[in-house]
Amino acid sequence: MATEIGLTKQQILQTVSGYRQRSGGRSDALEKMFERDKDDLRDLGVPIETIGDSADPNDLREARYRIPKAEYDLPPDISFTPAEVAILVLAGSVWSEGSLSKDATTGLRKIRALGIEVDEPIIGFAPRMTVREPSFAPLRDAIEACRVVTFDYLKPGEEKPRRRTVRPLALVDYEGRWHVSAHDVDADGERMFLLTRIVGDVVATRDRFDPELREGAGERAMQGLRDVASRNRALLEITPGSEAALRLARRGEPAAQGIRVPFVDLHIFADELASYGPEARVVEPDALREAVVARLRAARDAHGEAAA
16 A cells, blocks of 8 residues: 555565465465465455556566555545544444454444544443354345345244245344345245244345345334334233343333333244243233243243153
């Protein structure tokens, strides 16, 4: 970035620390390291320009390499205050490595390269977000590339998963669970899929879709989840000072008998409530209470069989 005319491969190999020390001076090893490092930089979002002989651009024997500063810098009409840079860096640090998309990683690197002195007070606060679902990364990549994907999806009550072919539009996190909002090709409509119910691999096909389909998909998905939660409200009795009280009270509102807590998925909410054992009791709806009781009985029976 410090040179307008670029550097030759030989200049880079001679001046960049580590090449000859790691390769033992062997030319074939140096070549492999050089090509690998170029690919790594490009994957990180750093553009590398190859400048060939002006008389014969295809002759790369004396090619020069450079990072065009104009392409690596942020656009001139974008600027950030120190406080804004601090917030953006903090937001980027929340994600575990591998969860952040390539575009987001590139943008964060450009922001860090601005050299702006950031505001210090919030830097000590850095929550971590880790995505456990293996389907997250391939879905994220498919959304960015506008590729149709297929996966097997197992709904509650079904014995076998069904193959779904969808256009993935947005990944949204609602109450600590990841969903993908997608256009179901077979059903010809937008659907929401819970990542924990995706069985096996997400396979990207060669078919692509219009990027405009992604516009507003995340906002529509979140609003749809909120609407579902507003229609599904459970009346619960919880033990004061318990873990159930700590986790559920902040999501609900006081009622004459306990608290009312909105929920999106009856089966997932039943799993959570059963995990609290005697700390939480479902008053209504009946379907949720029956689902929790069924899980507690199954746990009791499993322990009884193990003891026997």
